[in-house]
Amino acid sequence: MTGIRNIVILTGAGISAESGIDTFRAEGGLWEDHRVEDVATPEAFARDPDLVLRFYDMRRAAIQTKAPNAAHLALARLDREWDGDLLIVTQNVDDLHERAGATRVLHMHGEHLNAWCTACDARPRWTGPLIDRPACPECGAAALRPDIVWFGEMPYRMDEIFAALEEADLFVSIGTSGAVYPAAGFVRNARELGIPTLELNLEPSQGTYWFDEARHGPATGLVPAWVEEMLSPPRT
Numbered sequence: 001m002t003g004i005r006n007i008v009i010l011t012g013a014g015i016s017a018e019s020g021i022d023t024f025r026a027e028g029g030l031w032e033d034h035r036v037e038d039v040a041t042p043e044a045f046a047r048d049p050d051l052v053l054r055f056y057d058m059r060r061a062a063i064q065t066k067a068p069n070a071a072h073l074a075l076a077r078l079d080r081e082w083d084g085d086l087l088i089v090t091q092n093v094d095d096l097h098e099r100a101g102a103t104r105v106l107h108m109h110g111e112h113l114n115a116w117c118t119a120c121d122a123r124p125r126w127t128g129p130l131i132d133r134p135a136c137p138e139c140g141a142a143a144l145r146p147d148i149v150w151f152g153e154m155p156y157r158m159d160e161i162f163a164a165l166e167e168a169d170l171f172v173s174i175g176t177s178g179a180v181y182p183a184a185g186f187v188r189n190a191r192e193l194g195i196p197t198l199e200l201n202l203e204p205s206q207g208t209y210w211f212d213e214a215r216h217g218p219a220t221g222l223v224p225a226w227v228e229e230m231l232s233p234p235r236t
Helices: 013-017 042-047 049-063 070-081 096-100 158-167 183-192 219-231
Strands: 007-011 086-090 105-107 110-117 144-148 170-174 197-201 213-216
Touching: 007 070, 007 158, 007 183, 013 070, 013 219, 042 049, 049 110, 049 144, 070 086, 070 096, 070 219, 086 158, 158 183, 170 183, 170 219, 183 197, 197 219, 213 219
Parallel strands: 007 086, 007 170, 086 105, 170 197, 197 213
Antiparallel strands: 110 144
16 A cells, blocks of 8 residues: 555454454353443443442453464554554553554553542552452542443543544554444544545454455454555565
């Protein structure tokens, strides 16, 4: 691809699936044993905080046993070597992009390895459980919850995402279902701005038809191949 300097990449659960992290909607996925209404809404937390905290404590512990895969490593390489603007907007709440070495990452749905103090608004790094109501290291209040954007809450840093899209020369969606908004609408925002769009996904997403180009298969194959293509000098 020529004439591209600024890239916005959206990643979803599919990029981490090959690292052993459950996706949300596939058979055997994260929600098969728990209803969204029971573990991923502010109302659920108000109604049964122990259930919600146990659920996220398990997820927090699990992701720390996983490792980045070839797709994460390829994006980290692109992050290091791409001299234009690049933003990896991830819906994922794991830290595999960062552990792979990427630095230009924005977590629009929060992070498992952060807690959020609802008393002082601090977001300390957190790797242990929250079920025992530990004190906030900033203010001392027992008011920590998972730093996760639940259904019905506003995703983080939307202004930054839209600003990056407005300056982008390419929008790429990797491993997303195309079912969760507002992220699922980014491809339409890009199309309205006249930005070329590319989908890399295991199978066609719900929004495949919005993309100029779609490539389907495992992320660990598609993403390294695409990154190599982007970083290879143009043929003369």
